[in-house]
Amino acid sequence: MKEMKRILSAIVLLLFVPGYCFGGTTAVITVTATILAGQSSISVDSTLVDFGSVSGSVNNRRFVGGPVKISYFASSSPWTIRVYTANPNGVLGLIGVSDPSANIPLKTWCDNYGPRLNQLGHAPGEENRYFWNGYDFNGDGDRTDVITDGSISEIALGFDVNGNGNATDVGLGTPTQPVSEEPVWLRVPDVNEMIPGNPFTWRRLTYSGAELDAAGFPVFFAIDVTGISPQAYRTITLTFQIINE
DSSP states (O other): OHHHHHHHHHHHHHHTSTTOOOOOSOOOOOOOOOOOOOOOEEEESOSOOOOOSOOOOSSOOEEEEEEEEEEEEOOSSSOEEEEEEOOGGGOOSEEESSOTTOEEOOEEEOGGGSSOHHHHSSSOOTTOHHHHHOOOTTOSSOSOOEEOSSOBOHHHHTSOSSSSSOSOOOSBOOSSSOEESSOSSEEOOBGGGOOTTOGGGSOEEEETTBOOOTTOEEEEEEEEOTTOOSSOEEOSOEEEEEEOO
């Protein structure tokens, strides 16, 4: 019994000795934040895209302008940044200055359309018929499919498909790296063509789920001068817009 008392006394004494107090193995706190309504914003680093004075030829009929850099802040999700013209009577692209009945369709490209800029070092080749118009790789009569069977050969086709600057790659279009038949240079619509709430009628550059660098991502533009009447052309306005939808 005395031995038991000595053990109990030692335990009690130990509990009161500094440095021998033991805490729990976990501790928790609650973190809270209240987000107030913000204001989305967008800015462009230029006020002009100038193709200059250009003259087409058999091997050089398309011309690239830009890039401009788009910076933005999205205050809530979903959000979209889109681009469109706002021309009189819904005329598409660039309008003739001396003859407004003439126009040049305007196309655009950014990293979301592929191939990515960091692979090419520049926008995709505008003279490449696949990049510009799309291509029916599987021969089914349309340009809307995604090829995943590895059947694409740049050697047989004679043009660059993956945007690495040569036409020597084979076995392209796989499940892990699919190839779309659609072009990567996409037409800029006029505001009258866009349907509210229908993103498929917009020309989206970036959006929630397909984010590009908010600190500034490049956007290029291109025109094809085939059959275009000689004169000066311009857009009335080219608008970049961020909307919360």
